[in-house]
Every structure is written in structure tokens, then in C-alpha cells.
Amino acid sequence: xxxxxxxxxxxxxxxxxxxxxxxxxxxxxxxxxxxxxxxxxxxxxxxxxxxxxxxxxxxxxxxxxxxxxxxxxxxxxxxxxxxxxxxxxxxxxxxxxxxxxxxxxxxxxxxxx
Amino acid sequence: xxxxxxxxxxxxxxxxxxxxxxxxxxxxxxxxxxxxxxxxxxxxxxxxxxxxxxxxxxxxxxxxxxxxxxxxxxxxxxxxxxxxxxxxxxxxxxxxxxxxxxxxxxxxxxxxxxxx
Numbered sequence: 001x002x003x004x005x006x007x008x009x010x011x012x013x014x015x016x017x018x019x020x021x022x023x024x025x026x027x028x029x030x031x032x033x034x035x036x037x038x039x040x041x042x043x044x045x046x047x048x049x050x051x052x053x054x055x056x057x058x059x060x061x062x063x064x065x066x067x068x069x070x071x072x073x074x075x076x077x078x079x080x081x082x083x084x085x086x087x088x089x090x091x092x093x094x095x096x097x098x099x100x101x102x103x104x105x106x107x108x109x110x111x112x113x
Numbered sequence: 114x115x116x117x118x119x120x121x122x123x124x125x126x127x128x129x130x131x132x133x134x135x136x137x138x139x140x141x142x143x144x145x146x147x148x149x150x151x152x153x154x155x156x157x158x159x160x161x162x163x164x165x166x167x168x169x170x171x172x173x174x175x176x177x178x179x180x181x182x183x184x185x186x187x188x189x190x191x192x193x194x195x196x197x198x199x200x201x202x203x204x205x206x207x208x209x210x211x212x213x214x215x216x217x218x219x220x221x222x223x224x225x226x227x228x229x
Contacts, residue, residue, distance in 0.1 A: 011203075032216075043115060043203065044156075044220040090156060100169045101146065101218060105155035 001028045004093050006104035013081055021076040021107050023065075023091030024065055033074040034092040038106075042088065050074065061085070069086045083113045116140065117221035119204050125227045131192040134224045136183055138206030143170070145187040146207075146218065147179055150154055152201040162187060194228045201225050 003026045013019060022095040025031065035047040048059025072089060084112045091104040116139035126132055138145050147159040149172075158171030162181035171181075176194075181187040191198060205220045 034218075036220075043117075043222045044205075045115070046217055049217065055179075092218075098169060100158060100161070100171060102158060103148075103156040 004104040019078040025093045029095040029097035032094045037091045038088045115219040119221035133188040136187045136204030142206035144207045146205040148203040
């Protein structure tokens with residue numbers, strides 16, 4: 001069955017620490033990959049997306065993600081986090097095999113000032 | 114502001130009742146998606162419409178139904194409500210189908226439903 005796994009449910013970091021959030025998917029066909037962020041009390045916003053081309057994708061606010069096809073992964077990274085990065089992060093996948101967009105369960109990131 | 118409008122923002126109702134959540138997609142967007150977000154289940158895909166037609170179905174209960182109207186707005190109907198239906202219901206929209214290259218899904222601010 002199609003699925004998206006985010007292994008880190010809750011991450012706590014200090015400001016200036018480096019961040020890597022894991023995302024693995026189980027999905028057939030050609031995939032499109034997304035990371036969304038949900039700040040407290042707000043709706044989901046797109047951070048970055050991968051459709052084709054360079055597997056290293058750069059998004060807003062200094063975030064980047066790397067698509068590694070052989071590992072079915074699309075991990076999100078940021079070299080130096082800020083307190084304002086405190087939010088919940090969702091990985092999502094679509095495939096050319098159907099019209100579903102499947103989200104992972106999310107990772108809650110808490111940055112200590 | 115994503116351009117996706119959801120009403121109502123908050124709703125409190127009793128068990129057994131029926132409610133309707135409304136979504137207006139971004140101007141020009143043909144696809145509408147409904148998601149349910151709860152603490153224990155995360156973000157669950159419910160259903161998707163494209164230009165008035167149902168395109169994909171996720172974990173949507175039989176007590177729930179949705180439709181997309183000719184003007185492209187969508188409604189999610191929740192009936193025989195149970196305590197466990199309390200959640201944040203998101204609507205999202207996109208220009209075309211999910212797998213289309215370059216397609217981005219934009220989310221509304223959600224409708225908070227509390228069933229008491």
C-alpha cells in the first residue's frame with residue numbers, strides 16, 4: 001500500500017543546530033515529493049517540492065531536501081535552525097499512478113531559544 | 114493567505130448532528146482536496162475532486178460525503194457525528210491533478226469541528 005513514513009515524531013533542537021528530518025515513501029510509479037510546514041495555529045504551507053531534475057531541491061527559509069531514489073527517501077535539511085522554525089513538518093508524495101496525495105504523520109520541531 | 118477560503122472556522126455541535134463545511138478554492142484551481150487532521154491520526158486524506166468529478170477517495174467514512182459544484186466550490190458533509198469526528202478539516206486546491214508536473218497544492222486555514 002502507498003505510504004509515507006516520517007520516523008521522527010518530535011524533535012527538539014537548540015538554535016543554530018543543524019536539522020535533518022527523515023521521510024521515506026512506499027509508492028509505485030513516478031513520484032512527486034513535497035515538504036509542507038504548519039506553524040502553530042496556521043495552515044500548511046509549501047516549503048519545497050521535487051518533480052524532476054536535480055535531486056537536491058532548495059526551498060524557502062533556507063530549507064533543502066534531497067531525493068534519493070534508491071533509498072525511497074526525501075529528507076529535509078537546514079544547516080542552522082532558528083527559533084521561528086518551531087512548527088510541524090509534513091512530507092507528502094504523489095504519483096503518476098493515481099490522484100492521491102499522501103502525507104506522513106508529521107514531525108513536530110521545537111527549537112529552544 | 115493561500116487564497117483557499119474555508120467556512121466556518123470553528124464549529125461546535127452535538128453528537129448525532131450533521132454539519133456542512135464549505136471550501137472556495139483559489140481562483141482558477143480545478144482540483145479540491147479534503148483532509149482531516151487529528152492528534153492521533155495525523156493528516157488523513159479524505160477525498161479529491163477535479164472540475165466537479167470525484168477523482169480519488171481516501172479514508173472517508175460512509176457518514177461523510179462531499180461534492181464540488183459547477184462554480185468549483187466544494188462542500189464536505191459530516192452526518193451522525195461522533196465524538197471522534199472532532200478534528201481540524203482542511204481543504205486544499207490546485208490548478209490541475211496531483212501528479213501533474215509543477216502542480217502545487219495550497220491549503221486553507223481549516224475548519225475546527227468540536228463534537229460534544
